[in-house]
Amino acid sequence: MLIAVFLPLIFACLIPFLSKWKQKVHTGWFVLPIPFSIFLFLILKVGKQFSPISQSYAWIPSLNINFDLYLDGLGLLFGLLISGIGTLVVLYSIYYLHKTEQLSHFYVYLLMFMAAMLGVVFSDNVYALYSFWELTSFSSFLLIGFWNHRKGSRYGALKSMLITVFGGLSLLAGLILLTIVTDTTSIQAMIDQKDVILNSNYFGWILGFLFLGAFTKSAQFPFHIWLPDAMEAPTPVSAYLHSATMVKAGIFLVARFLPIVSLSEWFFFIVSGIGIITLCWGSFIAVRQTDLKGILAYSTISQLGMIMAMLGFGTDAAIFAAVFHILNHATFKGSLFMVAGIVDHETGTRDIRKLGGLMTLMPITATLALFGTFSMAGVPLPFLNGFYSKEKFFKTSLELEEASGIVQALATAMPVLAVLGSIFTFVYSMYLVFGTFRGEYKEDELPQKPHEAPFGMLISPMILVIGIIVIGLFPHLVNGSFLAHAAEAISGHESHAHIKFWHGFVPPLYMSLAVVALGTLLVITRKRWNSIYNVVPGTLTFNRVYDWLVDRTELFSSKITKTYMTGSLKLYVQLILIAIILGTISMLLITNGLNLEATDLARIRLPELLVVGMMVLASIATIFTNNRIAAILILGVVGYGLSILFVLYRAPDLALTQLIIETVTVALFLLVFMHLPKLEKRNESKGSIVMNATIAISFGAMMTIVGISSYTSKWFESISGYFLETSKSLGGGSNVVNVILVDMRGLDTLFEICVLGIAALGIYGMIKLRRKKEAK
Amino acid sequence: MEIITSMLAGILFATGVYNLLQKQMLRIIIGTALLSHGAHLFILTMGKLKRGKPPILVEGVENYVDPLPQALILTSIVISFGVTSFLLVLAYRASLLNETDNMEELRGSDHE
Structure with missing residues (x-):
């Protein structure tokens, strides 16, 4: 397992050399075996008899931090998604990205992400989890900014980075609190101590921090704004990171800590509430998007909201449905992103207003898109997996437990909101497929003449669509082998869920039918509603808040920096000195180090006093003299005075050295001074003189006090005897x-x-x- | 006596700092030289003054002055000589090239 996590990282180091070595071969072919072999490794573990595996490696034993790996059903599901979709995405990218792009960069980032994501889902240690978590944000930043000559790419990359890293830091705070409360860094050990966590004073904080981390990563309302901008990334990246894997890390986090966080009475309200708002808002906004990937981005947001809502229900059936939908969403959304990429690649545009009538030109792509969108819309057909999980969503939303007050209000509204969100999901799904592939063919508006994509590009979405159909027809294939294990890993008890197409005439079916009926109605009469979709300011408001915050922070910091980074060395020295003075004096006071009662002193004798007096006068005179030679000679007086002191204090070596050095220094000064401009009379302002004098005198006084104090208080045995x-x-x-x-x-x-x-x-x-x- | 030398060290520090805060380079160099003198005296004082013979081992003498501060100061004297001479030549070159030895006029022009 350790190898599985680090294989991509190790291989990432080799990529630049491999791509240099065989320049004719697309670098993607070298990368392809990596995720595929991890996928094979994981798929061999799938089966009814699966039991969690855990491994531990010493990492920072002195801090009690081990590199613990833990593979349970949940980790296995995510691991399969990461490696499986990863394989398909790499295959797809070989045809999508041209050889002239900076391929070695791209695949290094991609492998880095793959390793980080596997690390997130496999690690049992909270600090390892956090490190990998941030590494996913970081690699996502690099991948979004892959086409870094585009302004939008840079903006999107920065935005996603700021928001997800902000969430990551909050997650770290939550994890640290968890470690303090439970005194362990292992997640499984924390779950065993959930009562301790529930009764601790920090429970509310832990909850808040963890949720903030999860919601920012999974693009939940109102942190969803980074995901649409992340669509500037190359399409394989969008398919992989921003729909199938990374954005599900937040869901993974909630699922992983579900035994702990679900103890809170606010769990359902927060998680399901945010989830359902995200579902409705995302799907509503998706309808008015004109960019294919924009539609898919908002659709991803809303689908993530739906999974989050199901987790929030907390019942066994709902958790199973959530797990099921994680898988289904990866299949249909992955294939749709790839289809969008194909359309973009072959026509040169992703603007749905320019597209249309591509059905006859790209029949295979159109078919793939048809399956993907119908599955996403949850059309009741027995070979679409999206329908099953949506049906389960409706069913579980009807089965919510009785509660009181505002929680009850949300529970009652849940089925209605679920249907509402699903209607818009249906609308944008239909809009997506029919807007692109049916309708009028606008040849003049397309930058390129469209034709069917090369076969290699079609393989990956085709495999995913086959996945949709196979899961749809034989849901038990995935249920027993690993979905049940995943649900079990989250909830902690065995899963008895069954997936059936026909339940009879029960409310969920009516809800599905209502969605289809109302959705169709809205699609047909779409033109009349257009104005309404566009009236609502939509996400712009949250984007404005984000932009405003970023702008302000930049302005604020540059203002602050400008006040002290003036380029004047004098000011810098002043600031440093003031800091030293204040720091030393406050430390003296805090540690009670001030001690001026000097005892055990040497006797005062006249010759020494005379020398000291001479040095005092000379040093003060350096300030007031305006003659260069005089200044240099006075400095010499101080130096020679010091060497006399050395003699008197029985330091013969020092006295000798000081004498020689002083002589050479004075000679050097005299050599150079002719070339230096004459000393000017100081024409400083009074304020600056007072300022300098204050700093100088307080520094000198401080040194005197420190000297006397440290003379008196001997805290350690002197090593001089040795x-x-x-x-x-x-x-x-x-x-x-x-x-x-x-x-x-x-x-x-x-x-x-x-x-x-x-x-x-x-x-x-x-x-x-x-x-x-x-x-x- | 230690108190008096501590005060002398303090005065050397104060005058050194004051010179350091001036604009002309020669004054700044004089300031650093004064600072190092102050520091040497400071270290010497902390090791107690005049508690025995100079630290050159002779048969039959038990009390010696603390040798450690002296070793530290010896190193420091040489280093401060290196620094002072470097600064002097630097000041000479800088004033020759820029035709000023005023630090306030030598600040960089770009703030970005």
Whole structure:
């Protein structure tokens, strides 16, 4: 399993070399075996006797974080979707993307996503889950922005990134709280402790954070706005990430944590409420879209809402229906995206107003689209899987438990809202297929002359459509083998669901028939309703909120940055110094480090006092002198004074070095100063003088206080004794300072020499530069 | 005595900082030199002053001055020499090329 997760990542590293190696072969052919082999690996696990597998690898043992992998029915279902649809998408992309595109980039991103998504569904550790979760957002960003020369691509990529990463951070907060409460990082262990979580004070926060993460990822209302913009990605990406897999990660999250989150009394209200709003809103907005992929994007939003709503019902039957619909949605929506891609590829446009009458020109594509849309619309025919799950949705919405207050109101409204959403679903589905393939053929408006797509491009949607029909005709094939396991993994008890086409004349059937009847009516009279669809401002409002927020944040941060990044080095130094002063003083006060009662002092003697007094005067004089030579000489006075102090304080080596260095420095100053402009009289404003003086004096005072305090409070035993004792035995020298420098801390001295070397090289370079210029 | 040297170190820091905040490059370099003097004195003071003989081992002497601060300061003196000389040449080149040694006039022009 570890290999399954990391195989795509490892292979992603090889892609650039492979595509260089055989340039004539489409890179996609190299990639194709990866998802296919993972698919085969997973499909072998399918069966009635399936039981969860868990594996653990040490990752960060010191933090008690292990790389736990856990494969249960839910993970298996998602794993099959990821690898299965992944295989078909790679196959499709081989024909969709031309060899001149940056294919190695594309497939690296795609494999990265595949690994991340498998990681999300297989990991049992919350931190591993989070890491993979963010990696999916990141690879989605890269894939949406694949055609990065387009403005829309960049905008869409940034939008999806900001929204999903915002949700990801919120998810992280929720996961951290869960870890704190349960003291474990394993999801299964958390589920075992659900009572502890329910009774903890953080339960509400955990819930909120997890839902925020799930809703942003799964494009639930009002975070759905990123998904339509994500359609700027190449169509294989839209089919894969933005309909079949990544957007279902949020649903996966809710399903995975269902035993915990469903304990809340608000669970149904929040999840189903948001889900059903998303369903109705998404399908309503989808009707007025003119872009094929736009319709599909809003349709995906609404379908995700429907799955979310079913999870929110929380009953066993509803959970089963949700799982069933996850599979069905992947089949019909995947095939529809591919069909949209084919239409785009062959006609050069995705604008449904320009399309029409393609039935005769692209008969196979049209047939595929027919199956896909009818399944999506839930038309009651025994060979369409979409009908089964929609029927189950209606059925479970009627079976909601009794509750009180506002929750009851939502439960009562649920079947009505479900039908409403489904009517619009029916309308846009019909609009999609008939608008594209029937009606008037507008040859002049099409950028290219359309013809049937190459066979390779048709294979993938064809397989998916066959999937629709097979699941429709023989639902028990998928039920027993893995859907039941998936439902069981979510709810925790065995699933007894059966999928039947004919239940008799029961309310769900009436609901389906009503949807078809009303939907047909709306489609036929569509022209009259057009104005109404367009009246509602729709998603624009939420998009505006998003744009406004992004704009404001950018403005705000650039304003703040401009106030202190002025380019004036003086200001920077001032800010740094103020920060040091404030930080040190506050730390002194916080840690009670202030201690001015100095004891055990050396005696004060006259020669030292004289030297100190001279140095004080000299250092202050550097400020007031306006003569260059005087300034340099006064600086020399300070340096020599210091070396006298070194002598008095019994540091012979220091005194020697200081004397030599001071002499050389003064000589160097005198060498350079002739070339420097004369010192000007300061013509600063009073305010700036006061400011500088305040900073300087408080810095000096701070250093004095720190010096005295640290002199008095010795918190640690000095290590100097060690050097004195071992200087002779280990270092073989009696001058302890020398031994420390060249032996005990020899490496430090080596680096010191390096610093000098670098300085020398710099100086040499700068002087050389002048020579060259002068030579010219 | 340690208190007096601490104060001297503080004064050296204060005058160093004040010079550092000036506009002319020569003053800034003088400031850094003063700062390093202050730091050396600061380190030396923390190791206690005059508690024994210089740290050169001689038979029969038990008390020595703390050798560790001295080793640190020795390193620091050499490094600050390197920095000062580098700064000096840099200032010389910069003022030659830009015909000013005023830091406020040397700020970059682009803010993007």
